[in-house]
Amino acid sequence: MTTITITVPVVIEADRLWSEVFGGGYEYAPAVCRVKFDHGTTWEKAGVAQVFIENPENDMALVDRRVVIDDIAEAYGKLLAMGYHHCGAPLDLDSFDSCASFDVLQMAVFGELVFA
Ligand SMILES: [Zn+2]
Numbered sequence: 001m002t003t004i005t006i007t008v009p010v011v012i013e014a015d016r017l018w019s020e021v022f023g024g025g026y027e028y029a030p031a032v033c034r035v036k037f038d039h040g041t042t043w044e045k046a047g048v049a050q051v052f053i054e055n056p057e058n059d060m061a062l063v064d065r066r067v068v069i070d071d072i073a074e075a076y077g078k079l080l081a082m083g084y085h086h087c088g089a090p091l092d093l094d095s096f097d098s099c100a101s102f103d104v105l106q107m108a109v110f111g112e113l114v115f116a
Helices: 015-023 069-081 100-108
Strands: 034-037 049-053 058-068
Touching: 015 069, 015 100, 034 100, 049 100, 058 069, 058 100, 069 100
Parallel strands: none
Antiparallel strands: 034 049, 049 058
16 A cells, blocks of 8 residues: 655644643643753743753653753654654643643654653
8 A cells, every 4th residue: 555644734832832841730740740941941941951861761860951942842743743642632722631742742752752
């Protein structure tokens, strides 16, 4: 069977996506996840964040990465392209919660979902 991939553009407001992810409750994920915002950035104003997530190969260590809105948008887009569901429903901007928020962050840091 021959398959083709189509790309569907999704236009979203940067601060809205940023605030859904950083205000979504990633702190309650089962793996350790902390965020430090750079000067001028807040959970609801897109900018630069340092994201620290438990190292999947060593739970005593954290992996850290600087992320900007483009990293968050790319991670969100990858999840949409995968048909990602959480809590029994497809991901959209109105459905963010702690698992969706953490999954976008781990996708931004690792490029894949390493914590199921
Ligand atoms: Zn969920």
